[in-house]
Amino acid sequence: MSDPARKIAAVLNSLAEDARLVHVEQIPARSERTAELDRALPEELQLCLPHTQFWSHQAQAINLARSGESLVVATGTASGKSLCYQVPIAESVLSGGTALMIYPTKALARDQLLSLTSWEVPGLTAAAYDGDCSPEERSWVRTHANVLLTNPEMVHQTILANHRRWAKFLQELKFVVVDELHTLRGVFGTHVAHILRRLRRLVRFYGGEEPTVIFSSATIGEPAKLASGICGHEVAVVQSDASPSGMRSIALWNPAEASDGERWSINAEAALLASRLISAGLRTLVFCGSRRGTEVVASALRDSLDESLAEQVRSYRAGYLAHERRQIEAELLSGELLGVVATNALELGVNIGGLDAVVMCGYPGTIASFRQQLGRSGREQLGSVAVLVAAENSLDQWMMRHPEELFNRVSEPAVINLDNPYVFVPHLGCAAFELPLTRKDSEYWPTQLDEGIRQLVLEDRAIITSQGDEQTVMWSGRGTPAPTIGLRSASRGEFRIMTRGGQMIGTVDESRAYEVLHEGAVYLHQGAAWTVIELDLASLSALVVPADGDLYTQARSSISIRLLGVDDQRPVGASTLHIGSVEVTSQVTGFQTKRVSTHEVISRDSLELPPVHLETRAVWYTFADDVVQSARIDPTELPGALHASEHAAIGILPLFTICDRWDVGGVSTEWLPETDAPTVVIHDAYPGGAGIAELAFGVADSHLAATLEVLQRCPCLDGCPSCVQSPKCGNGNEPLDKAAARRLLQATLL
Numbered sequence: 001m002s003d004p005a006r007k008i009a010a011v012l013n014s015l016a017e018d019a020r021l022v023h024v025e026q027i028p029a030r031s032e033r034t035a036e037l038d039r040a041l042p043e044e045l046q047l048c049l050p051h052t053q054f055w056s057h058q059a060q061a062i063n064l065a066r067s068g069e070s071l072v073v074a075t076g077t078a079s080g081k082s083l084c085y086q087v088p089i090a091e092s093v094l095s096g097g098t099a100l101m102i103y104p105t106k107a108l109a110r111d112q113l114l115s116l117t118s119w120e121v122p123g124l125t126a127a128a129y130d131g132d133c134s135p136e137e138r139s140w141v142r143t144h145a146n147v148l149l150t151n152p153e154m155v156h157q158t159i160l161a162n163h164r165r166w167a168k169f170l171q172e173l174k175f176v177v178v179d180e181l182h183t184l185r186g187v188f189g190t191h192v193a194h195i196l197r198r199l200r201r202l203v204r205f206y207g208g209e210e211p212t213v214i215f216s217s218a219t220i221g222e223p224a225k226l227a228s229g230i231c232g233h234e235v236a237v238v239q240s241d242a243s244p245s246g247m248r249s250i251a252l253w254n255p256a257e258a259s260d261g262e263r264w265s266i267n268a269e270a271a272l273l274a275s276r277l278i279s280a281g282l283r284t285l286v287f288c289g290s291r292r293g294t295e296v297v298a299s300a301l302r303d304s305l306d307e308s309l310a311e312q313v314r315s316y317r318a319g320y321l322a323h324e325r326r327q328i329e330a331e332l333l334s335g336e337l338l339g340v341v342a343t344n345a346l347e348l349g350v351n352i353g354g355l356d357a358v359v360m361c362g363y364p365g366t367i368a369s370f371r372q373q374l375g376r377s378g379r380e381q382l383g384s385v386a387v388l389v390a391a392e393n394s395l396d397q398w399m400m401r402h403p404e405e406l407f408n409r410v411s412e413p414a415v416i417n418l419d420n421p422y423v424f425v426p427h428l429g430c431a432a433f434e435l436p437l438t439r440k441d442s443e444y445w446p447t448q449l450d451e452g453i454r455q456l457v458l459e460d461r462a463i464i465t466s467q468g469d470e471q472t473v474m475w476s477g478r479g480t481p482a483p484t485i486g487l488r489s490a491s492r493g494e495f496r497i498m499t500r501g502g503q504m505i506g507t508v509d510e511s512r513a514y515e516v517l518h519e520g521a522v523y524l525h526q527g528a529a530w531t532v533i534e535l536d537l538a539s540l541s542a543l544v545v546p547a548d549g550d551l552y553t554q555a556r557s558s559i560s561i562r563l564l565g566v567d568d569q570r571p572v573g574a575s576t577l578h579i580g581s582v583e584v585t586s587q588v589t590g591f592q593t594k595r596v597s598t599h600e601v602i603s604r605d606s607l608e609l610p611p612v613h614l615e616t617r618a619v620w621y622t623f624a625d626d627v628v629q630s631a632r633i634d635p636t637e638l639p640g641a642l643h644a645s646e647h648a649a650i651g652i653l654p655l656f657t658i659c660d661r662w663d664v665g666g667v668s669t670e671w672l673p674e675t676d677a678p679t680v681v682i683h684d685a686y687p688g689g690a691g692i693a694e695l696a697f698g699v700a701d702s703h704l705a706a707t708l709e710v711l712q713r714c715p716c717l718d719g720c721p722s723c724v725q726s727p728k729c730g731n732g733n734e735p736l737d738k739a740a741a742r743r744l745l746q747a748t749l750l
Contacts, residue, residue, distance in 0.1 A: 003382050003383060004281075004282055004356040004357075004382060004383055004384070004385075005247070005382070005383035007280045007281055007282055007356070008249055008282065008356070008357070008383055008384070008385045010280060011276055011277060011280050011282070011385070012024060012249060012251060012385070014276070015251070015253075015276075018258075019257040019258045020253050020254055020255055020257050020258050020269075021251060021252070021253055022252050022253070022254045022257060022400055022403070023251070023252040023400075023403040024249060024250070024251050024252075025249070025250040025251075025252075025403065025406075025407055026247065026248075026249055026250075027247065027248040027249075027250065027407070028247055029244075029245060029246050029247045029381060030243075030244055030245045031244055032055055032242060032243060032244040033055060033056045033242035034053055034054060034055055034056060034059075034242070035054060035055070035056035035059035035060070035242075036054075036059065037054065037059055037062060037063060037066075038063045038066075039066075041087070041091060042091060042094060044094065044121075044122060045087075045090055045091055045094065045121060048090070048119045048120055048121045048122075049087070049119065050119070054083070055079070055080060055242040055243050056240070056242040057073065057075055057079065057084075057238050057239075057240055057241060057242045057243075058080055058083050058084050058242075060238050060240075061073050061084035061085075061214075061238045062083075062084060062087050062088055064236050064238070065084070065085065065087075065088040065175070065212055065214055066088050066091070068212050069212065069235075069236055070212050070213040070214065070227075070231060070233065070234070070235040070236070071214055071215070071227075071235050071236040071237065071238060072181060072214075072215035072216075072217055072223045072224055072226075072227040072235050072236075072237050072238070073085075073214070073215065073216050073217065073238045073239075074181070074217040074218070074219055074220060074223035074237065074238070074239040075219065075238070075239060075240075075241040075243070076218075076219060076241045076243070076245075076371065076375050077218070077371075077372055077375025077376060078243065078245075078354075078375060078378065079241050079242075079243040080243055081216045082112060082115060082216070084214065084216070084238070085101075085175065085177045085214040085216065086115070086116055086119075088175060088212075088214075089101075089116075089147060089174075089175050089177070090116075090119065090121045090124055092174045092175060093121065093123055093124045093146055093147065094121070094122070094123060096172060097146070097172055097173075097174035097175070098146045098147065098148070098169050098172045098173050098174065099146070099147045099148070099173070099174060099175040099176070099177065100148050100150070100155070100173060100175070100176050100177070100199075100211075101147065101148065101149045101150070101176075101177040101179070102150060102151060102152060102155060102176070102177060102178050102179065102192075103149065103150070103151055103179045103180065104151065104152070104179070104180050104183045104184075105151070106128075106130045106131070106132065106151065107326070107329070108179060108180065109128050109130065109149040109150060109151065110128050110149070110326075111329075112149055112179075113126055113127070113128050113149050116147065116149075123146075124146065124147060125144050125145050125146050125147065126145065126146075126147040126148075126149060127140075127141045127144070127145040127147070127148060127149070128149045128150070129141050129145070129148050129149065129150040129154055129158075129159075130150060130151055130154055131153075131154070138158075142165055142166065142169075145169075146169070146172075148169070152188075152191070152192050152195060152487055153487055155195055155199065156191075156195050156430075156482055156485070156487060157482045157483055159199075160195070160198050160199060160202065160430065160434060160482070161430070161433070161434065161480055161482040163202050163434055167206050170199075170202055170203050170206045170208060171203075171206040171207055171208045172208065173203050173208050173211045174209070174211055174212065175211060175212050175213075175214060176196070176199070176211045176212070176213045176214070176231075177213075177214050177215075177216070178192070178196075178213065178214070178215045178216070178227075178230065178231075179215075179216045180216065180217065180218070181215040181216060181217035181220070181223065181226060181227060181230070181414075182217045182218045182220045182368050182372075182414055182658070184226070184230060184414070184416070185226075185414035185415060185416065185658050185659070185690075185691075186414075186415070186416065186417075186659070186663060186686065186690035186691065186692070187417075187420070187423065187488065187686050187690050188487060188488050189226070189230060189414065189415075189416040190416040190417050190418060190420055190423045190424075190690070190691075191423055191427070191485075191487040191488075192230060192487070193229060193230040193231075193232070193416055193418055194418075194423065194424055194427035195427070195487075196213070196230060196231050196232065197232050197427075197431075197444040197445065198427065198430060198431050198434065198444075200231075200232065200444065201431065201434075201435070201441065201444055202434060202435070205435055213227075213231040213235065215227040215230075215231075215235065218368050218369075218371065218372040219239070219368060219371055219411050220368045220411045220412065220413065220414055220658065221368075221410055221411045221412050221413035221414075222413040223237055223239065224236070224237040225413065226413065226414050226415070226416070229416055229418065230416065232444060244381050245378060245381065246378055246381040246382045246383045246384060247383045247384075248374070248377070248378060248383070248384050248385070248386065249383070249384070249385045249386070250374060250385070250386045250387075250388070250406075250407075251385065251386070251387045251388070252387075252388050252390070252399075252400055252403055252406075253269065253273060253387055253388065253389045253390065254390040254397075254400040255269050255389070255390065256390065256392070256397065256400070256722070263392065263599075264392075266361055266362055266389055266390075266391050266392075267288075267293055267296045267297045267300060267361065268300060269389050270286055270288070270297050270359050270360075270361040270389045271286075271297050271300035271301040271304060272304070273359050273387050273389065274286045274297070274301050274339060274341075274357075274359045275301055275304040275305055277356075277357045277359070277385070277387075278301075278305060278309055278313070278338050278339045279305065279306075279309065282356035282357045282385070283335070283337070283338055283339070283355045283356045283357070284338065284339045284340075284355065284356065284357040284358070284359060285339070285340050285341075285342065285355050285357070285358050285359070285376055285377065286298075286301070286339070286340070286341040286342070286358075286359040286360075286361060287342060287343070287344060287358065287359070287360045287361060287364065287373050288341060288342070288343060288361040288362075289343070289344075289361060289362050289364070290343070290524075292524060292549075293361060294315050294316070294341050294342060294343055295315055297315075297341045297361060298313065298314070298315035298341040301313055301339065301341060309338060309339075312336070312337050312338040312339065313337070313338065313339040313340070313341070314328050314331070314337055314339075314340050314341075315340070315341045315342070316328050316329075316340050316341070316342040316343075328340065332355075344364065344369065344373070354377075354378060354382070355376060355377045355378070355384070356377060356382075356383075356384055356385070357377055357384065357385045357386065357387070358373055358374055358376055358377040358384075358385075358386040358387070359386075359387045359389065360373055360374070360386065360387065360388045360389060361389055361391075362389065362390070362391040362393075362396060363388060363390065363391070363395060363396045363399050365395070365654050365659075365660045366411070366412050366654060366658045367405075367406070367409055367410075367411045367412055368411045368412060368414075368658060370388070370406060371411070373386070374386035388406075392720070392721040392722050393651060393721055393722060394648060394651035394652055394710045394714070394721075394722055394723050394724075395651060395652055395654055395655060396722075397710075397713075397714065397722045397723075398652060398655065398706070398709070398710060398713075401713055405655075412654075412655075412656060412657050412658045413657065413658065413695065414657075414658040415657065415658075415690070415691030415692065415694065415695055416690070416691055417617070417688065417689050417690055417691040417694075418447075418448065419447060419448060420686075420687075420688030420689055420690070421451065421452075421455065421688055422686075422687040422688040423688065424445065424448040424452055425451075425452045425455045425456065426481065426484070426485045427485070428445065428448065428449070428452035428453065428456060429456055429461055429462065429475060429477065429481045430481050430482050430485070432456065432462050432473050432474060432475040433475035433477075433480065433481050433482075436465075436472040436473060436474045437449070437453065437462075437472065437473035437474075438470060438471070438472050438473075439470070439471070453473050456473070457473075459477075460476065460477070461475065461476060461477035461481075462474065462475055462476055462477070463476045486507075494507040494508065494509060494510060494540065495507065495508045495509075495510060495513040495517055495535075495540045495541060495542055496540065496541045496542070497517065497523065497530070497541075497542050497544055498541055498542065498543055498544070499530075499543075499544060499545070500543065500545065505530070505544070508542075510540070510612075511612060511614060511685075511686075511687065513535075513540075513542070514535075514555075514588045514609045514610075514612060515555045515557065515586075515588055515730075516555070517532050517535055517542040518532065518535055518555065518588055518591060518607050518609060519532055519533065519534060519535055519607070520532065520553065520591060520593070520605055520607075521553045521555070521591065522547055522551055522552050522553045522593075523542075523544060528546070528549070529546070529547040529548065529549035529551075529552075530544035530545065530546060530547055531544060531545055531546075531547040532544050533545055537610070549596070550595060550596055550597070551593055551594065551595060551596065551602065552593075552594055552596055553591050553592065553593050553594070554591060554592045554594060554727075554732070555588050555590075555591045555730060556588070556589055556590045556591060556592065556730055556731065556732055557586050557587055557588045557589055557730035557731075558586070558587050558589055558730075559584065559585065559586045559587075559667055559730060560584075560585050560586075560667070561582055561583070561584050561585070561618075561667040561669075561672070561681055561683075562582065562583045562585070562674070563578075563580060563581075563582055563620070563672070563674040563675070564580065564581040564582055564583055564615070565580045565581050566578050566579070566580040567579050567580045567581075568580075568697070570700075572621065572700045572701055572704055572748075573701075573704065573748040573749040573750075574623075574624070574627045574747065574748045574749075575621045575622060575623050575624075575627065575704075575748045576621070576622050576624075577619060577620070577621055577697065577700050578619065578620050578622070578675075579617070579618070579619045579693055579694065579697040580617070580618065581615065581616070581617060581618070581689075582615070582616060582617070582618040582620075582681065582683055583613060583614070583615050584613070584614040584615075584616065584665065584667065584683060585611050585612070585613050585614075586611065586612050586614070586730065587609065587610070587611040587612070588607055588609045588730075589606065589607060589609075590604065590605055590606045590607050591604075591605055591607065592604050592605075592732065593605070614683075614685075614687060615687060615688070616683050616684045616685070616686060616687060616688060616689045616693075617683065617684050617688070617689030617690075617691075617692075617693040617694070618681050618682060618683035618684065618693050619681075619682050619683075619693050619696045619697050619700070620675070620679050620680060620681040620682070621679065621680045621704075622675045622677040622678065622679050623642075623677060623678045623679075623680075623744065623748065624677065625677075627744070627747050627748055628678060628744070628747075630747045631740070631743040631744045631746065631747035631748075632743060633740050633743060633744060635670070637737050637740040638670045638678060638740070639668075639669075639670055639735050639737075640735035640736050640737025640740055640741075641737050641740035641741045641743070641744045642668035642669065642670060642678055642679075642680055642741075642744075643668045643731075643735060643736055643737075643741075644711075644719060644723075644724040644736045644737055644738050644740070644741035645668065645680055645707065645741040645744060645745060646666040646667070646668040646680045646681075646682070647666070647724045647725065647726045647729065647733075647736070648707045648710050648711055648723055648724050648741065649666070649680070649682060649703065649704070649707045650664055650665075650666050650682060650726065651710070651723075651724075651726065652703070652706050652707050652710055653682070653692075653696060653703060655703075655706060656695065656696070656699040656702065656703050656706075657692055657695040657696070657699070659690075659692050661726070661728065662685065662728065663684070663685055663686070663690065663692060664682055664683065664684060664685055664692055665682075665683050665684075665685045666680070666681060666682050666683070667680075667681040667683070668680045668681070682696060704745065704748070704749060705749060707745060708742070708745040708746065708749055710722075710723050711723055711724070711738060711741055711742040711745065712742060714738075716738070717738075718736075718738060719733075719736045719737075719738040723738060724736050724738050724741065
């Protein structure tokens with residue numbers, strides 16, 4: 001295997017004089033550190049292992065797991081995290097234990113299945129249990145498997161809801177593995193947290209011991225806090241990476257430096273760089289932010305390469321058939337492919353072998369994802385290169401101006417919200433269906449049990465019965481509750497997207513349906529464009545027909561907000577920041593149709609749709625009259641100043657928490673009845689809240705300072721996508737006054 005270091009140096013030297021190359025960071029190679037286990041493994045297991053020499057973080061994790069202590073392993077890509085839980089699971093199976101391994105995707109579960117079964121441990125019967133399994137396969141797994149590899153949906157809907165079929169497995173359950181912890185944020189993570197509480201409850205019912213929970217995660221902020229929140233008890237943390245790595249070069253490429261103020265195609269820039277890397281003989285993976293972008297970059301990349309090289313470039317994304325994805329993964333692992341263009345589906349830990357280069361088509365939104373993506377390059381201890389291509393948005397441009405933040409900044413924390421009633425009440429309903437609830441269950445839901453039971457009883461989904469001195473709560477609703485709960489959303493309703501032939505191509509949460517599925521909307525699914533020709537509010541469905549993909553739509557809406565209560569407040573500069581619950585009322589009133597290539601407005605149409613109400617969590621800033629006056633903002637400028645400040649603050653918020661701008665919304669107004677002052681509100685975009693508002697409240701001083709810097713440093717005159725324009729604005733980015741927003745935040749913070 002040749003060392004790619006010379007090829008990497010040649011490519012970087014060829015780019016050195018280009019104004020778009022704004023920074024190159026060199027991360028030196030790192031040697032391995034090894035350690036011994038506290039006690040030797042059984043000889044029959046040692047004979048099966050690929051090796052018995054462990055890096056020190058692996059040894060630390062295995063020692064903790066073998067002692068029964070739950071833990072989270074939060075180390076870099078390719079640091080051998082799988083071994084941290086595979087070894088104690090294999091040892092446990094030798095003495096009759098079972099293990100449940102939970103992965104966010106089928107591909108990850110099946111990848112781990114191949115790894116674990118290759119050891120050929122005596123008595124270890126591992127099996128994947130997912131939606132691809134036939135009824136016969138499911139029956140075989142229930143009867144024979146002692147190590148189950150599955151996903152949260154299968155645990156929720158199939159195992160827990162039918163727990164009596166799994167009684168022996170649950171009774172002997174010793175380990176629960178939760179892989180890719182960093183993906184379990186917000187609503188999804190909150191759902192998984194309640195699922196694990198239901199699981200622990202059933203293990204105890206069948207006489208089992210409290211299982212040891214092992215989390216595996218990319219490097220995120222405060223991993224132990226997130227892990228303990230998800231499993232419901234304290235966990236240890238292992239995060240000192242002792243694996244070896246080669247020298248890594250990271251280049252930052254900003255097309256804005258050569259654009260002369262004109263818009264550019266980030267897809268074309270990424271394809272250009274990838275073609276240079278592949279032409280130099282470097283095996284390259286390109287990450288794109290969307291399925292459409294994946295196909296566009298892959299096509300442009302193939303067009304720019306010699307025919308012999310173009311044949312070795314593939315695209316990879318969700319929407320492909322399972323056997324297609326597995327074939328691409330196998331071709332990557334074997335070295336048959338020179339280039340793959342993918343969504344973040346390959347960001348997770350599927351084994352694709354070592355690559356020489358990674359190109360990121362835009363900053364992936366968080367430091368954690370950035371490090372995860374660049375870590376996909378690097379073979380053994382050989383050199384590798386990663387190139388980050390900046391998009392127009394404020395976060396990407398901020399990173400280009402602060403390259404040190406990419407390499408020195410602590411990873412953002414991910415958050416969940418266990419007290420979200422839109423999540424915990426349905427899960428308590430599931431728990432009551434599985435086993436009657438009693439006062440003892442406050443061990444699992446200490447702050448949620450009473451309120452959850454009250455709501456279930458009021459909605460006629462549970463009844464309270466007495467058995468002696470003890471009251472029990474039994475499920476009384478219709479049918480099995482688990483299938484009615486989608487784990488990726490806090491909404492109880494979903495709109496189905498249907499073709500004329502009766503095929504369902506996807507679903508959209510009720511809270512977003514009017515915005516993206518109104519009549520005339522262009523909806524993207526698996527890289528294909530569809531036009532909505534009918535939205536049926538009664539049946540919660542939208543009828544779509546194929547579109548040519550040259551147009552897109554942007555909804556216009558009116559929005560109002562009502563503050564329901566203040567939990568806390570504090571000064572941030574000269575403003576006052578509050579946190580509490582709010583009700584957001586939005587109504588889609590029309591939409592614009594634009595051309596994809598030029599963003600030219602083709603038409604404007606009106607709509608009449610009912611209002612949508614969202615009760616959620618929020619933070620809001622109020623600005624006193626003297627602050628507005630010292631900023632020299634007159635009444636005609638104030639709406640634009642507040643609106644621009646809102647957009648800039650939302651755009652830079654992912655710098656401080658694992659979220660993106662689509663996870664939050666905003667409202668700004670020159671006067672709000674509850675505050676009697678100019679107010680900017682930033683709210684979670686999910687019913688009940690996802691925990692983002694709480695994080696925003698804690699980091700507000702740094703967040704507002706970064707927002708001001710965005711306004712100060714962006715070179716545009718009147719506002720652009722790099723500072724105050726938002727792709728999701730329901731008012732068509734009107735009014736926006738960048739200069740007045742800058743003066744307002746200067747007066748607030750200086």
